[in-house]
Amino acid sequence: MSLRERKAAKKKEDILRSASSVISRQGFHKTTMEDIAAELLMTKGSLYYYFKNKEELLFHCHDLILTGAMELIEDIYQENISSVEKMKKAIKAHLDIAIQEKEIFNLIVKPEQIFSEDHIEDIVNKRDVYAGLFDKIIAQGAERGEFHLRQQKMARMIILGATNWIQVWYSDKGEFSKDEIEEIYADYLLKMLL
Amino acid sequence: MSLRERKAAKKKEDILRSASSVISRQGFHKTTMEDIAAELLMTKGSLYYYFKNKEELLFHCHDLILTGAMELIEDIYQENISSVEKMKKAIKAHLDIAIQEKEIFNLIVKPEQIFSEDHIEDIVNKRDVYAGLFDKIIAQGAERGEFHLRQQKMARMIILGATNWIQVWYSDKGEFSKDEIEEIYADYLLKMLL
Amino acid sequence: MSLRERKAAKKKEDILRSASSVISRQGFHKTTMEDIAAELLMTKGSLYYYFKNKEELLFHCHDLILTGAMELIEDIYQENISSVEKMKKAIKAHLDIAIQEKEIFNLIVKPEQIFSEDHIEDIVNKRDVYAGLFDKIIAQGAERGEFHLRQQKMARMIILGATNWIQVWYSDKGEFSKDEIEEIYADYLLKMLL
Amino acid sequence: MSLRERKAAKKKEDILRSASSVISRQGFHKTTMEDIAAELLMTKGSLYYYFKNKEELLFHCHDLILTGAMELIEDIYQENISSVEKMKKAIKAHLDIAIQEKEIFNLIVKPEQIFSEDHIEDIVNKRDVYAGLFDKIIAQGAERGEFHLRQQKMARMIILGATNWIQVWYSDKGEFSKDEIEEIYADYLLKMLL
DNA sequence: CATGAATGAGCTTTCATTCAT
DNA sequence: TATGAATGAAAGCTCATTCAT
Numbered sequence A, B, C, D: 001m002s003l004r005e006r007k008a009a010k011k012k013e014d015i016l017r018s019a020s021s022v023i024s025r026q027g028f029h030k031t032t033m034e035d036i037a038a039e040l041l042m043t044k045g046s047l048y049y050y051f052k053n054k055e056e057l058l059f060h061c062h063d064l065i066l067t068g069a070m071e072l073i074e075d076i077y078q079e080n081i082s083s084v085e086k087m088k089k090a091i092k093a094h095l096d097i098a099i100q101e102k103e104i105f106n107l108i109v110k111p112e113q114i115f116s117e118d119h120i121e122d123i124v125n126k127r128d129v130y131a132g133l134f135d136k137i138i139a140q141g142a143e144r145g146e147f148h149l150r151q152q153k154m155a156r157m158i159i160l161g162a163t164n165w166i167q168v169w170y171s172d173k174g175e176f177s178k179d180e181i182e183e184i185y186a187d188y189l190l191k192m193l194l
Numbered sequence E: 001c002a003t004g005a006a007t008g009a010g011c012t013t014t015c016a017t018t019c020a021t
Numbered sequence F: 001t002a003t004g005a006a007t008g009a010a011a012g013c014t015c016a017t018t019c020a021t
Helices: A003-026 A033-039 A044-050 A054-078 A083-107 A117-143 A152-164 A178-193 B003-026 B033-039 B044-050 B054-078 B083-107 B117-143 B152-164 B178-193 C003-026 C033-039 C044-050 C054-078 C083-107 C117-143 C152-164 C178-193 D003-026 D033-039 D044-050 D054-078 D083-107 D117-143 D152-164 D178-193
Strands: none
Touching (some): A003 A033, A003 A044, A003 A054, A003 A083, A033 A044, A054 A083, A083 A152, A117 A152, A152 A178, A152 B152, A152 B178, A178 B178, B003 B033, B003 B083, B033 B044, B054 B083, B083 B152, B152 B178, C003 C044, C003 C083, C054 C117, C083 C117, C117 C152, C152 C178, C152 D152, C178 D178, D003 D044, D054 D083, D054 D117, D083 D152, D083 D178, D152 D178
16 A cells, blocks of 8 residues: 555544544534544545545444444454453453444444444444454353353344444443443343343 | 323324334434424424424423333342342343434433523433432442442443443344344343452 | 316416426526425425426426427328428427427426436437427328438428427527517428428 | 747647547536546646636637637638539538537627627637638529529528537437538528529 | 646535525 | 415535645
8 A cells, every 4th residue: 555545544543533523423414424524634625635425424334333342242252261251351452442432333323323224234233243243252152151141143232332332321420330330231241141 | 181182192203103113313403493394294294283392392202211211220229139130130121222212312312412501400310310220239239248349339330331332233124133232231140249 | 187186287277387487587496396386386395296306307397398390290190282382381380389488398308317217217208299299290291202312300300399499598689589580490490301 | 930839739639639638528607627637647736737727728728629620611712622622622511610619610600609708709709710710601603603592691690600509419320421421511501592 | 848636616416404475 | 265376495415636744
């Protein structure tokens, strides 16, 4: 990749980060291209130099964050530790991202209300792959005799549902610190699997 | 209440039910006043006779559903049964509503992105009251020695989070029936409390 | 048709006439919805109450004029006169319309550059039907022994081409009156057919 | 002219030819500077090194083609052949260009809709000079007793109109070859002059 | 010379809202 | 009460044009 290209790639990522942040604050529909541009001290016209429309921009936001998350969880899965430990770590990592990326992560929820058919399949697939990582951890734990449960997929849905929801109410001014919350969540959810 | 007033009240509720249904399908931002009116075989102008604007309409949708849900859970709380049973019933009832009212229930999530300041406080309060009902069930269960847990609020958040999330993926064509799903969810989540 | 409906239909036609006139002056691409609205003392938003987009509006402009023209020529064809007379009348009628509706008539030319696929077929068909009326006159004249020519379609194309072109240069301030021009055109073109 | 200048001149002509071709396909308004640049494997910024804006570029396209056409017809006029032959040749030559340059030639039609006042006069003048060449052929033919007609200008307009129109419908997949069409056109139009 | 990047004016379109009838 | 009609503000998007490098 040439210098030029790397510069452009960096700019694209800057835009995505910035857009993610604004969208997380205001929601996708209430965020205008102008809002996003303003945050970057650009004009909205310039955004279209990098992304061909609003949906495309969002799609890449989504992709960036989900890809990052997948790498994290995949790494945890590869670690040489007990399944209980893996799941604890995975839950904490997931909570971390959900808190940070609020709205973007929330997009995973209802792609049909935002994305056109072109992207939905891609998005749903990626979301499934991500969820699959948690399935793998659970399955491995069950095999190893660490977890005892019948409906593994259901358990995974409960775990991801509960953790995704945290963005709804989390505030860094709450009674518990982020780390404490993550600890408590992990403990509770692990109880379900044992 | 005069006949006329009662007629108007009924019409209002018709509108709210209809609007809820459309919004649940399409999402709030993608639903236009025209869509809502069309569903009722009215014209959008008429809606403004009953509700002074779109937000007001949505606010009352929200209220209608949340009030109904509160009554259900309150009744369950008053029943003369074990806390375990109460919680099971409450979880199932909550799942029922979440599945049925999808989008509207989803509003409970991020009111700031939709409602203006006039309503937010009201909405947040009601949501807290509703959540409080679950807290009461948990507290009672702990008192009675049925539940064993320290962070009661956290547990409640996990429960509501996990159950709210169901709207994201639930489909009546899935592997499990609604009743089965509710049973499984209730079982898993109860494991957390014992 | 109710009074309401007739009123609306009339308004639609008003808009079409007005739009035709503006477009004929400025060309389709240089004419904004605002221009059209201004001519009617409306706001551009209102136009969308009657026509769902700019293309649709243009399509109906086109239709209105072409339908009118077809009726004129069809009537001439039905008259009980010699083919020479029919063709003369048809040429004059066509010139009349071409002069009056300049730009709209010009649309008949390159629909692909303006219309999306949805409309092109319809437009091309109508245009063919219209041209077919001239073919019928020519064929009848040939049968009756009034015209002597081999490539009838080619002759028709020359006639319509020559007459369509008039909008390019016609001005009511020129050396000849519109009637004189029509007379001369008809005479010249008839020479071709005899 | 220095080497550098000649290089630049050549590049300019390359651009004009390329632009003509794209515009002929898509029409002026639907052709963006990017389209033109892409065809030349350039970036749109570079175009502005050679032409100060889109209108200027179009103006020179127009000029290039019309100048070429004028030379052709002028040469025909100078030939030592009968006026009938001259006119036949001129018609065929004109048809050739009209078919090839479609859209650009079409520009001759409505300069006001595309060009600003700066260019209109120039364009109209050149167009008149071009048309004048046909007038000269006709006048000479009348003088020589080959043609018999009163309104010479009108005849010329009919001839140019009919031939210009060919771009509207010509396709190289039609029933007749280009040569045949030209022959037929020339024959028909000549009948008008005799 | 060429280009990548940025700009901003202008366009079409949508839609909540208003209001006379 | 209900509605057809109109409005206007705001959004997404396009593209000719500019300019530093």
